[in-house]
Structure formats: structure tokens, C-alpha cells
Amino acid sequence: AAGMFLRLLSDVQWRAAHPKWRRMTSSQRSTSTTAEPHPVSLPAQAQVVICGGGIMGTSVAYHLSKMGWKDIVLLEQGRLAAGTTRFCAGIVSTARPTSIDLKMAHYSNKLYQQLEQETGVQTGYMKTGSISLAQTQDRLISLKRIASSLNVMGIPCEIISPKKVVQLHPLINIHDLVGAMYVPEDAVVSSANVSLALATAASQNGVQIHERTSVSHVTVQKGRVTGVETDRGRIQCEYFVNCAGQWAYELGHSGEVPVHIPLHACEHFYLLTHPLEKPLLSSLPTVFDPDGRIYIRNWQGGILSGGFEKNPKPLFTEGRNQLEIQNLQEDWDHFGPLLSALLRRMPGLETLQIMQLVNCPESFTPDMRCIMGESPTARGYFVLAGMNSAGISYGGGAGKYLAEWMVNGYPSENVWPLDLKRFGTLQSSRTFLRHRVMEVMPLMCDLKVPRWDFQTGRQLRTSPLYDRLDAQGARWMEKHGFERVKYFVPPGKDLLDLDHSKTFYKPDWFDIVGSEVKCCKEAVCVIDMSSFTKFEISSTGDEALESLQYLFSNDLDVPVGHVVHTGMLNEKGGYENDCSIARLSKRSFFMISPTDQQVHCWAWLKKRLPDDSNLIMEDVTWKYTALNLIGPRAVDVLSELSYAPMTAEHFPSLFCKEMSVGYANGIRVMSITHTGEPGFVLYIPIEYALHVYNEVMNMGQKYGIRNAGYYALRSLRIEKFFAFWGQDLDAFTTPMECGREFQVKLEKGIQFLGQEALLEQKQNGVYKRFTMFILEDHDTDMDLWPWWGEPIFRNGRYVGKTTSSAYSYTLERHVCLGFVHHFDEKTGEELVVTTDFINQGEYEIDIAGQRFQAKAKLYPFSSLFTQRRRKDEVELSGYQRE
Numbered sequence: 001a002a003g004m005f006l007r008l009l010s011d012v013q014w015r016a017a018h019p020k021w022r023r024m025t026s027s028q029r030s031t032s033t034t035a036e037p038h039p040v041s042l043p044a045q046a047q048v049v050i051c052g053g054g055i056m057g058t059s060v061a062y063h064l065s066k067m068g069w070k071d072i073v074l075l076e077q078g079r080l081a082a083g084t085t086r087f088c089a090g091i092v093s094t095a096r097p098t099s100i101d102l103k104m105a106h107y108s109n110k111l112y113q114q115l116e117q118e119t120g121v122q123t124g125y126m127k128t129g130s131i132s133l134a135q136t137q138d139r140l141i142s143l144k145r146i147a148s149s150l151n152v153m154g155i156p157c158e159i160i161s162p163k164k165v166v167q168l169h170p171l172i173n174i175h176d177l178v179g180a181m182y183v184p185e186d187a188v189v190s191s192a193n194v195s196l197a198l199a200t201a202a203s204q205n206g207v208q209i210h211e212r213t214s215v216s217h218v219t220v221q222k223g224r225v226t227g228v229e230t231d232r233g234r235i236q237c238e239y240f241v242n243c244a245g246q247w248a249y250e251l252g253h254s255g256e257v258p259v260h261i262p263l264h265a266c267e268h269f270y271l272l273t274h275p276l277e278k279p280l281l282s283s284l285p286t287v288f289d290p291d292g293r294i295y296i297r298n299w300q301g302g303i304l305s306g307g308f309e310k311n312p313k314p315l316f317t318e319g320r321n322q323l324e325i326q327n328l329q330e331d332w333d334h335f336g337p338l339l340s341a342l343l344r345r346m347p348g349l350e351t352l353q354i355m356q357l358v359n360c361p362e363s364f365t366p367d368m369r370c371i372m373g374e375s376p377t378a379r380g381y382f383v384l385a386g387m388n389s390a391g392i393s394y395g396g397g398a399g400k401y402l403a404e405w406m407v408n409g410y411p412s413e414n415v416w417p418l419d420l421k422r423f424g425t426l427q428s429s430r431t432f433l434r435h436r437v438m439e440v441m442p443l444m445c446d447l448k449v450p451r452w453d454f455q456t457g458r459q460l461r462t463s464p465l466y467d468r469l470d471a472q473g474a475r476w477m478e479k480h481g482f483e484r485v486k487y488f489v490p491p492g493k494d495l496l497d498l499d500h501s502k503t504f505y506k507p508d509w510f511d512i513v514g515s516e517v518k519c520c521k522e523a524v525c526v527i528d529m530s531s532f533t534k535f536e537i538s539s540t541g542d543e544a545l546e547s548l549q550y551l552f553s554n555d556l557d558v559p560v561g562h563v564v565h566t567g568m569l570n571e572k573g574g575y576e577n578d579c580s581i582a583r584l585s586k587r588s589f590f591m592i593s594p595t596d597q598q599v600h601c602w603a604w605l606k607k608r609l610p611d612d613s614n615l616i617m618e619d620v621t622w623k624y625t626a627l628n629l630i631g632p633r634a635v636d637v638l639s640e641l642s643y644a645p646m647t648a649e650h651f652p653s654l655f656c657k658e659m660s661v662g663y664a665n666g667i668r669v670m671s672i673t674h675t676g677e678p679g680f681v682l683y684i685p686i687e688y689a690l691h692v693y694n695e696v697m698n699m700g701q702k703y704g705i706r707n708a709g710y711y712a713l714r715s716l717r718i719e720k721f722f723a724f725w726g727q728d729l730d731a732f733t734t735p736m737e738c739g740r741e742f743q744v745k746l747e748k749g750i751q752f753l754g755q756e757a758l759l760e761q762k763q764n765g766v767y768k769r770f771t772m773f774i775l776e777d778h779d780t781d782m783d784l785w786p787w788w789g790e791p792i793f794r795n796g797r798y799v800g801k802t803t804s805s806a807y808s809y810t811l812e813r814h815v816c817l818g819f820v821h822h823f824d825e826k827t828g829e830e831l832v833v834t835t836d837f838i839n840q841g842e843y844e845i846d847i848a849g850q851r852f853q854a855k856a857k858l859y860p861f862s863s864l865f866t867q868r869r870r871k872d873e874v875e876l877s878g879y880q881r882e
Helices: 002-017 019-023 055-066 099-119 137-152 162-168 191-204 245-253 322-326 332-345 391-408 430-443 466-470 495-499 510-522 543-551 595-608 634-642 686-703 710-719 755-764 835-839
Strands: 045-051 072-075 130-134 158-160 179-183 208-210 215-221 224-230 233-242 264-273 286-289 294-299 302-307 354-364 371-374 381-385 474-479 482-488 525-528 533-539 563-569 575-585 588-593 615-619 624-630 656-661 664-670 679-685 768-775 791-794 797-808 813-823 843-847 850-857
Touching: 045 055, 045 224, 055 072, 055 191, 055 381, 055 391, 072 191, 099 137, 099 191, 099 391, 130 137, 130 162, 137 158, 137 179, 137 791, 137 797, 137 843, 158 162, 162 179, 191 208, 191 391, 215 245, 233 245, 233 391, 245 354, 245 381, 264 332, 264 430, 286 332, 294 332, 302 332, 354 430, 371 391, 381 391, 466 474, 466 482, 482 510, 482 525, 482 710, 510 525, 510 710, 525 686, 525 710, 533 543, 533 595, 543 588, 543 615, 563 595, 575 595, 575 656, 575 664, 588 595, 595 615, 624 634, 624 686, 624 710, 634 656, 634 679, 634 686, 656 686, 664 686, 679 686, 710 797, 710 813, 768 797, 768 843, 791 813, 813 835
Parallel strands: 045 072, 045 233, 072 208, 130 286, 233 381
Antiparallel strands: 130 179, 158 179, 215 224, 224 233, 264 302, 264 354, 286 294, 294 302, 371 381, 474 482, 525 624, 533 588, 533 615, 563 575, 575 588, 624 679, 656 664, 664 679, 768 813, 768 850, 791 797, 791 843, 797 813, 843 850
């Protein structure tokens, strides 16, 4: 078979290039096609053990050795590059919708380009370019949005006409196309050879590589990796890297301390043909036809074409070894629809002879983003897996970021969207993964318009009010497995129509959300915000206060009952978390964080809090239902229900008090709403949730109360210039860069994590600045909407990207939030961003290639605040909430 021929060729080239490897190899038997290594004994200990010899494992080994770590052992259960890497289609594509994926692919492309020269191993690298086809206007818009991102990163890219498509690739049928995107620097490679080249370079740098060695489990003591058990003995180590591909899940669950790695394999099909009569040029561009669900690349004068069918076949790896997975069966019936799509796109292939249909395993994750990072349960246990069929595109960049993470303690880019800790244990259910992977694989090609939602694995974590809200017309989205309300469909609206309103333009829910926002401003609304992460931290002495004072940037030594909005910063001053902390008593604190912080924040604090039996941290997320009462009449509703005065004199801003509401007691009431509007959040013990909700709704009738959802909240917080963690704020953003100096205890003589970095910024200035943009010449009804990730231009030059945006029903304009940088016009070097630099520029926001004028502001519109308050009391606690 062609695949075996390629594989043998790779083996021969690699072993020929590496004498040390040849010495480890016994003389080939005349009957065998594979070389058997001598049983060279494993070392008794190493600094790092990497499990998996595919593109990910070899890339991590290569980059660690480049960064100076030499005591590394790479173990592979079969042969190097013999798993998914062996079958990979070898397409290196940079056209990715998210920034971090795009950066990984761009770095991989540059790395592979010079790898052959560095190692002497032929990698088959060929710069062919790629063409992504659009059969619909919506698809073309999505390509234009990607093209905007590529262009500002300096990656050549253009939107082209169908006629230009034929000039670039004469075999393509263009009758149903409306346009396409051409990326001239995309490439193809031989994946196995790239992996072998990386292994060669790593081996030359001192990495030991052992094939035919299976890892049975990883040993962990006192929460740290201590060693690895293999079928050839034990290796003591400080770090373990799970690059086991489709076996990563099982390997993670095999140890005494389980590491949850939510991925699942599917069968992935592509066909190989014999060369055409007139063999295809090797430089012919790769073609992506997402509406046809296929990709096509040249292969030795013929073509290689695969795709992502609507009815994928999950692959069950339990109890199966690498050899069994390599012998997956052809299934022509299953491949039929993809073959039809190929022949529609290239009718000239009708008479072409097919060489074989390849069926290979590919691993997919619950959110279609790869998994990297350190385990929250075992320190020193790192993971890099789940590439969603883009392993070769991401291999170089992903290996680089993980190596940086291990060596420096953090990578050079914000990789939160890929961090293993974005998942909890709930996403590791095998049933959940099997159902979700059936949805994810077709989604690889489906058009993903803003704010789409997964349909599988839903109603997993719900508030006690779920059924009650659902019956009132709630439309749901999911965050960290938790169901949250987007908005409420009023009686009489066409529900079906709303559920299918998928568009880049003005959405059908526009007026519904507008009426919810109006009610928040004029009367009172209730939003169920139970998904917030909630921790209680207490101690018998002063340990809790002392520890939290060091780990949080704002001063927590406040009177009992006060609420402090604070960042949880890293050594560089960046936000690891952004939260509100209420002091419940002298020695206990209640911490509210964003929904997706549940695993990350817990792991971060556990790693840094002293191991003291007097200090207790408890995750109480599930114990409390959170109801947010927003609006000027919230005070009236709560006063009547609690028989207590709730006015500002009795219940000041940023205050927390335990109260009775209706018949229920023990309810923590906080005077913050996370929107800048007046109101309160009620943290209700879950057994009282339904009672309190009913009481609030009944009492609120005379004040015009109604339910609202997160879309209304988002509009309110963005028009108030509130940032939130995970989109606007991340580990590379400091309080100094987003106007939050007043939330940092720099002047109080109290040492805290990140302090040195902030003092340096205070003295030298910042290199980016969080800015608010109001679109000026934008027609809400007719123009494309900004969503997030749009390039920002100042005086015609690129200066940054938007991080979030929403329509402001108050301003009747779109508002975008984002960071402005100052790049030197000649060198591209980053310069300090001053207030004058922001204020003196003319700005435009690029939405899918069309630029709209925007007015920049560094401070919110003061008139939007319904209550005037002192600056340090303004409710900035809403920054991180979504």
C-alpha cells in the first residue's frame, strides 16, 4: 500500500540520517519489513518523560531540548509516527478562526519550512497555497472575517472571485461558488517525516527515544508526579507529558490520581488516487470546500481527498493497541456522500482510478479546540492532545507553547482557550464524549455564525429554577456545562423562527433583548446567575486573610460585610482570575468568580495556599442559587420582601448582608449587579431557590418585574465599559492596562503577587490600553455586526483587535471594547501607549473587510450611570461576569 511505502521510506531516511539510532537497531531480517530495536534498558530516572511518538510528542521533545532541557525520555508504544500522525493528510493551513489557533499554525508552517535544512530529513514540505471555497454569502462573510485576521498578522491572504479560482486550480467546477479565500503560503508535508525530523533533532540534542515501550500508569505522590510505570520497568521523573493521542483519555484515567482529558476518537476517511493522465503539478493549491464537507490536495500526481461527514463513526479505543487501530476497515457506503461532493467539485475525476480508501483515527474534543496544559490534580503532569484533525497544522506551535509552559511556568501567548482546566470532570463522561463527538465532527465544516451553541450534552448542570424558567420561554446557552438563559421569548412569538435565526447581521432576538434592557433601566429584572463559581475560604486564625492578601491585588482587610472587587494576578501582573470577595466574618471570605473559573481558580489557589490544616477552602458553587435583581425598583421589591430598609443609607454599594427573604433565611444579599445598574444579587441556599424566586416575582408584579437573560446583561456591561475575564481580560492583561489602578493596593505597603510588574508599569507606562469604541457610520439594520475579534485601525494603521462588543440600546449604537497598541511605523516595535495617543487618533473597526468609523473613549459615559457615586464606589464588580 502507498501508506506503507511512505512509512518505510520515512523509516529508512530517518535511521540513515541518525547513526546513533542505527547502532540501536538490529540487522534487518530478510522476512521483516520493520526493524526491531535491541532491548536497550530504560534509564532509572529522567527529568521529563513524554508518552507518544507522534507529531505532538516529538514536537514537545524538540522544543524542550531547544530550550536547554536535556534529560528527556520519549516513549512510544509502537513505532515513531505510527499512530494518527502516519495517516495524517499533511495539510498545513493557517486559515483559522481563533487567534491562538492561527498563531500555532503560522509558527508550524515556518518551522516545517526550515526543518529539512536543520535535520537533513526530507519532510516533503511544499508551499502550495490553499483555496477555501464559498457556496453561500454567509460562508463568504466568515472567510472575509478570517482574511481580516490573517492580513493584520502579516500572512498574505485575499478574497478572490470564482474566475480566479479556476486560474489557480483548473479542475475546479465553479458554477455554484460566490467567492473564495486564497492563502498563498499554506503548504503540504509528509506528516510522518516531519515527526521523524523533529525526533532526529531532539535525539541530536540528547533526548532518549524508546520505541515499543508502553506506559501503564503515572505515579503521583502528594499531588506531584513522581514516576512512570512501563512494560519495561519504572522511570522516576519530575514531569510527565501525555501526548498519547487517542489513548490520552485512557492513560489519564489509569493512574491512582485520575487526570481527565476529554477527547474521543472517530474514524476519518480519505481516498488516494493513481496519478492523472497528465499528472497534477505538485504546486497546485490545496482546496477546502466546507459547504461540500471535503478537502482536496495533490498527491504524487493524483489527489488525496477526505472530509467530515454528517454521520461520523466514533472509534472505541478501550483495550485496543496501535496495531489494531492501524487496520481499520474501508467503508465505501459511508464515504459515498463525500465522494459525490468530490466529483461535483471536480467532474474531471470521473474516470480516475482510485488506489485506496484510507480509514484512520482522529481525536476530537468537546469544543473543537485542542487540549494543552498542566493537570489541576497532579502537578508536573502535562497534556497535549485532541487536535480535531489539525495535528500537523498545530504540531509545531502547540509543542512550542507547551515547552515554554514547562520551562518558564507560562507560555508566550494566552492559551486559555486551549487550557485543560477549561474542562471539569463532567466533560469526561464517556457517554457525553460519544454523543458530543458525533456533533463535533460535522461541525468542522458547518458554518459557525456568532453565538451558536452545541446541541448535545445539554441540561447537564442546571439551576433549580430551570423548569420554571423554561416554561416561561427561556432560550438557553451553555457555559462550562451549565445552562444559562440567553433571553426570554414573549408569548405569541414564533419560537421556531427564533431558534433558527443564525446570521452575521442583526439577529431576530434584537427587540426581545432591547425590551429586557429597557426593563433593567426603568423597572426591575431578574437574571438567574447560578452558574457563577463560588468558593468559601476560612481559617481558625488569621491565615485566610494573610494568604488572600498576598494572592489578590486589592486590599481585603476591610470591615466585615464589605465586598471587594479584585484581580488574582500572576507574577507578571496579569489576570488569572477577576472576582468579587465578600468578607463574611473576621476569618471567612466568600469569593465569586466567572463560571469557567471553577477548575482553573481552584487549582491556582490550591497550588499557592499554604498546606495548613487551619485553612479551609470549599467549593460551594452547587450550594447557592444566584438571582440578580437589576433596576431602580429592585430596592422596593427587596424592602417589601425582607421588611428591612434597603436604601443606600442602610445598604451601601458593595455591601453584603445575610437576610431573610419571604420565609427563607440565610440568604446572602450583595449590593452589586455586575452591570453598573442599581440592584442586588441574592445568593440563596438551593432548597429555598424556588420559594424565593416565586416571592420575588409575585411581589415584583406591581413594579413591572420580568425575567431577563445574559444577552441583556452583556449589552448593559459593555455600554458601561466593563471588561470580563476570559475575553477582555486574560493572563497577559494587567490592571494598569485596563484602567483599574484604583483596585490595586500599591500604596498600602502590603506585598502581593504581581506587585513588582505593576510598579514597573506604573513607572514606565503600558504597551496596550483597554479602549471603548462607539461605531459612528454603522447601520444596525443593514450592515454586518461586530461580534468580537475585529481588527482596529488608527489613522489607517492596525493597532489591535476588539475583545467583545454589543449593541447599546441606550446609545443606539454598537459599542466595541478592545486593546490599542502602539507599533513603531518603521520597526514594528511596541511603544508605550499614552492617553494622548488614544485621544488623538482617528479610528476604524474592520468587520469582514469593511471599515467603519469609530469614536474612542477611555472612560464610560457618566450619564449612563443611573446613580452618581464616588469613583472608587462605582460598581466595577461587574467587569468579569459572563
